[in-house]
Amino acid sequence: MNATDFLDKFERINSTENFEKKFTRNIEKTCKFCSKTTSETTFNNVPHIIPELLGKNNFTSNEECDNCNELFGRFETDLANYVSPYQTLIGQKTKKKIPIFQDRKDEKKSSTMIKSINGNPHFNFGNNLSDFNYDYQNNQLNVTLKKKKFVPINVYKGLVKIGLSLCPKKELESYRKTIKWLSQKEDNIDNIIYDIPLLLLRTRLSSKYYSKPSAFLFKRKAGISENTYRPNLCLIVYSGVLVFQIFIPFCKETENINPSEYKFQYDLFPAFVFDLDFPKDQEKIEIDLNNLPIAKYDMNFYGQVKENELIGFKYDNIIRN
Template structure:
């Protein structure tokens, strides 16, 4: 895989940098999602372009009414249940503090708790000894994160909402069906046919840390050619060392595309570039994608899921009390 693959095919068109402290009271506004104006609805809430569950931030806008803010806010519980364990482990401060992770628990069980103190995770397993094990040979503590239940498609919708918030009004005109999809209840859309897979890619930095989260929206540079379909818009979200990548579904250009006749292709955002030491006088380097720390999720699930994830921590020594 070449580092330039993604950037050869996509270009940055918007980011949260464009929304620093944008929210202003007392001006005429139009909601970019429902098209209602200040004369038809209220704009009292401060809408964050990227939810503060990813980290404390002041990226706000003037183009989201209170009704739409409440409507789309219903995805945030699932999004928080999905992402919060990672934020606890890396010590990412959200709206008020670094979240304390409490695991999903069974009957007559107490939750395993993880609290980040001074940048280091502290574990309280109680009687849940099966949640962790020591690999003494490799000096590693393996912890099973039992996430609270979440609905995968709501996690994806929460991220799509971030992408649409970054869109210009002109670009958003290509995604009216996407707005409808976000607005409706999932049980009303049982037979929805998606133009692209609801794929979530998660990777990480090992040398870079974003104390303040950020989001960037990328647009495909070239038009569709042949029988390969590459999505028009790609969203990348950073938080701490974490990088999340999705593609925005239901672009107007796919209305006349038969998914069975086209091959979907995606390109991984090269977050790992920040961790590569380039040889002197060398601008390109070949990397094996199988060596990258990449987790891929299919998020097209409408029911709550119980997800366990094994995380390994290296240690130098064990101190017995």
């Protein structure tokens, strides 16, 4: 893999900055998802391109009716649980305030809580002292945080919804099946054959963070080639210290190819370069591509998942209350 592969193969076709304060009342609208117009349905809710649970933002749309907004809103809790506890740690505001992180309660004991006070995370250890580990030599506190349960496929669908919100109308014509997949309730799940793996690539930045979330939609530059299949659309979402990358499933073009005959090819979006601090008079730095803070997840799972985050904090000294 080469760090620039992605930028050679994909081009940016839209981004959240084009949706800053877009929402307008009392104009004629058509929903890009269900195709209903102002005369057929209502457009009273303010639909966000990126759910505010991923960070406060003004990226809004005039192309999403109230029905679709509520229908797709059902993925947001899973998304929020999935990105916790980073928002609390970096003091990122969601709708109105910085969320409090409370550990998942597996047993009947008081759980770890993190509150942001004046922009700094404050820990309440509860009874989970075993989740905390001091590395005195390196002045580091290692904490295992138990995230609230989430359903991986809902996290994935929530991200796909962001992608479709960014998707220009003409391009969206190739993703009617994707809209149907997002809209349907989770029955007959065994009958779904995916054209691409439901892969989520997650980069965790260590030296930078984005207090305002943003998202970018990329399109493959060339057509389908030989026996490799690169998905047509790729979504990148920045929220706090996390950068997510997914590909949008069910593009119309895959109806005529046999997925088993094609090798799925994904190119990694080089989010990690934003985390690098280039030394002043040095033009080049060596990157060990096999040792990046990037995790790969298969999100094709309907059950609730318990996941822990291991986070290390460097400190100068500790103040105990």
